[in-house]
Amino acid sequence: MNKEVDMNMYMPTRLITGEGCVKKSAKQIKALGERCLIVTGKTAAKACGALDDVIEVMLENDQSYAIYDGIGQNPKIADCMEAAKVARSLEADVIIGIGGGSPLDAAKCISVLAANPDMSQDVLYSYQWENSPLPVVCVGTTAGTGSEVTKVAVMTNLQGLKKSLNDDRLFPALSLGDYRYTLTLPELFTRSTAIDALSHCVESYFAQKANEISRCYSARGIRILLKQLQKIEKKGAAALTAEDREELYNASIYGGLAIHVTGTCMPHAVGYFLSESHGIPHGTACAQFLLEFLAHNRNVDPEYCDLFYNEIACKEQEFTDLIKEVTPKYEIVLEEAEINELHTRWINNASIKKGRGEITADMVDNMLRTKYVK
Ligand SMILES: [Fe+2]
Numbered sequence: 001m002n003k004e005v006d007m008n009m010y011m012p013t014r015l016i017t018g019e020g021c022v023k024k025s026a027k028q029i030k031a032l033g034e035r036c037l038i039v040t041g042k043t044a045a046k047a048c049g050a051l052d053d054v055i056e057v058m059l060e061n062d063q064s065y066a067i068y069d070g071i072g073q074n075p076k077i078a079d080c081m082e083a084a085k086v087a088r089s090l091e092a093d094v095i096i097g098i099g100g101g102s103p104l105d106a107a108k109c110i111s112v113l114a115a116n117p118d119m120s121q122d123v124l125y126s127y128q129w130e131n132s133p134l135p136v137v138c139v140g141t142t143a144g145t146g147s148e149v150t151k152v153a154v155m156t157n158l159q160g161l162k163k164s165l166n167d168d169r170l171f172p173a174l175s176l177g178d179y180r181y182t183l184t185l186p187e188l189f190t191r192s193t194a195i196d197a198l199s200h201c202v203e204s205y206f207a208q209k210a211n212e213i214s215r216c217y218s219a220r221g222i223r224i225l226l227k228q229l230q231k232i233e234k235k236g237a238a239a240l241t242a243e244d245r246e247e248l249y250n251a252s253i254y255g256g257l258a259i260h261v262t263g264t265c266m267p268h269a270v271g272y273f274l275s276e277s278h279g280i281p282h283g284t285a286c287a288q289f290l291l292e293f294l295a296h297n298r299n300v301d302p303e304y305c306d307l308f309y310n311e312i313a314c315k316e317q318e319f320t321d322l323i324k325e326v327t328p329k330y331e332i333v334l335e336e337a338e339i340n341e342l343h344t345r346w347i348n349n350a351s352i353k354k355g356r357g358e359i360t361a362d363m364v365d366n367m368l369r370t371k372y373v374k
Pocket residue numbers: 145196199200268282283286
C-alpha cells in the first residue's frame with residue numbers, strides 16, 4: 001500500500017464564488033440567523049465595496065446587525081474578546097467576517113467567544129468549549145489567506161505570540177468570494193497575499209499529510225500563481241486584468257483547500273516570528289524561508305521533488321529564481337542571544353513537525369543565524 005495516496009479530508013463549508021455572489025447569497029445568509037455581528041478591519045472592507053454589499057443584504061433580509069471594525073493585522077485575542085461582548089449585547093446568532101485573513105480568522109475566534117461568555121484564553125485554546133461556536137460567514141477581500149475554506153484561525157495571544165486555533169467547529173458555514181473586491185488591492189498587498197497563497201501550496205505539497213487531492217490543489221494553485229506572479233513582477237499589480245484577479249483569488253482558495261488537508265510547515269512557523277517581532281506582512285514573512293524549505297526537501301526526497309516540479313510544470317531553477325524575485329527583502333539583524341532565546345520555540349513545534357524529513361530546532365537556529373546574524 002502506498003500511504004501517499006490515502007486520503008482523509010473534511011471540508012463542510014459551502015463555498016460560493018463569482019461576481020455578485022454576496023448579494024446572490026442573501027437567502028443562505030438569512031438562513032444562518034437573524035442578528036449578525038459584522039467583523040472587519042478599519043478600511044479595506046468599506047473601500048472594496050464588500051461591506052456595502054453585506055449591509056444591502058442585511059437590509060433586504062430585514063436582519064439586524066452591528067459592525068466591529070477594530071481588527072488589525074495579526075488579529076489579537078484581546079480584540080476578539082471585545083468584539084464578542086458586542087456580539088452578546090446584540091444577541092448575535094451569526095458572525096460575518098469581511099476581509100483578508102485577519103478579519104476572517106478573528107470572526108472564527110469571536111464565534112467561539114460570543115457563544116461562551118467570559119471564556120479565558122486558556123479555555124479557548126483547550127478546546128473545552130461548553131457551547132458550539134456561532135455560525136460564521138466569510139467574505140474574502142484578498143487573494144491569499146485561504147481562510148475561507150479552513151478550520152484554522154491564527155491569533156495573536158495575550159502574550160503577543162501568534163498561535164493557531166484549529167478545530168473542526170471553526171469551519172465557516174458559508175464563504176463568499178467575489179474577486180472584484182480584490183481589484184483595488186495595492187501593489188504590496190497584492191504581492192504579500194499572493195506569496196502567502198504560494199507558501200500555502202508549496203508547504204502543503206511537502207507536508208507529511210499531503211495526499212492525491214491536496215497535491216492537485218497545490219499544483220493547480222502554484223501553476224496559476226506562477227503565471228500571475230510573473231505578470232506582477234514584469235508589469236506590476238496595477239496591470240492585472242479582472243481575469244487575472246479572478247485567477248489569483250481562485251489560486252488562494254486552492255491554497256486554502258491544500259492546507260486544510262495538511263496544515264502549514266516550517267516557513268509559516270518561523271514566518272510568524274518575523275511578523276510578531278519585525279512587523280513583516282504575513283505572506284512575505286513566510287516566503288523568506290521557502291528556499292530553505294525547498295532545499296531541505298531536495299535533500300529529504302529527490303524523487304518527490306522531481307514529481308513536484310513536474311506537476312507544477314516549472315524547472316527547479318526557474319521556480320526558485322521567481323521566489324527570489326517576488327519576495328521583498330528586509331534588512332533584519334538578529335543577535336546570537338535572540339537566536340538562543342527563540343530555540344525552545346522550534347522544539348516540538350507542531351507546524352515544523354508537519355513537514356517531510358526532520359527539521360530540528362538546531363537546524364532552524366542555523367538557518368536564522370546564516371540569514372540574519374551579521
Ligand atoms: Fe498563510
